[in-house]
Amino acid sequence: MLKLLVMMLVSSAVYASDLPNKKYLDLNTIKIMVAAAEAKAKDLNVSVTICVVDESGNLLFLEKGETASLNTIQFAQKKARHAAFYGSPSKDGADAIKKGNVEVLAFPEFFPNQGGLPVKIDGQTLGGISASGAKSEIDEQVAQAGLDALTKK
Template sequence: MLKLLAVILFPVMTMFASDLPSKKYLNLANIKMMVAAAEEKAKELNVSVTICVVDESGNLLFLEKGETASLNTIQFAQKKARHAAFYGNPSKNGADTVKSGSVEAMSFPEFFPNQGGLPIKVDGQILGGISASGAKSEIDEQIAQAGIDALLKK
């Protein structure tokens, strides 16, 4: 009787396992490729920045402070990347929200109103966030975008 139950349930159990969705994630090769492109863009623009990559939950995957970037960029880069990952939109949207008078947004978890962080999205799925900090905000965002562009061209 037990063998018969096992024979009946085994195909059902394996069927459910095969129906599980596959989840995309940032592996080390992807991160290195994105960072290399961001570093190249920073070099091209002649700026020293801190570059940060986080996963979709805001966990730190990569952080690199530029040689002459100020110490506060370490915190700023992480906050920008986390904002982008948490909210699925550029950290510039946070700055625009505050500028429009919605200062209550400052109390939201991981909210950071400063341009330079971008969500990493592949096939509509948020994989994390990438940011740069240390130059003008528009330049920081260009550097982060170079990293995303490299990933999407792959």
């Protein structure tokens, strides 16, 4: 009986090599995205807060532009979390409200304001990047520059 139990345990063992590989946003990747977003903000002559979160919305990076208002700290985080949670731009949230779909306001981490984009690699959402402090479409351009830097990496 003991021999059978040992054989069952050995045959059902999980090896580290059998575990799925999960991609994530490492520090180097975050630095690449942020540098590109900062450069875009500078080119556009705007001062914005830049935020990067992981797929669960946990804060990985936050930098407030020198002249960006204090409320951009919260807005940037909300935009990035929306993008990470829903795997879609935070602009989609704004569009839903414009269409009269107000029940979405009850969704967790929902934020209806343009400027947050999901960070996706091979179809997997790894997090979100956002900017806040300029017009919403400019905020999104800054965040998009951060994403574009990943494809040039």
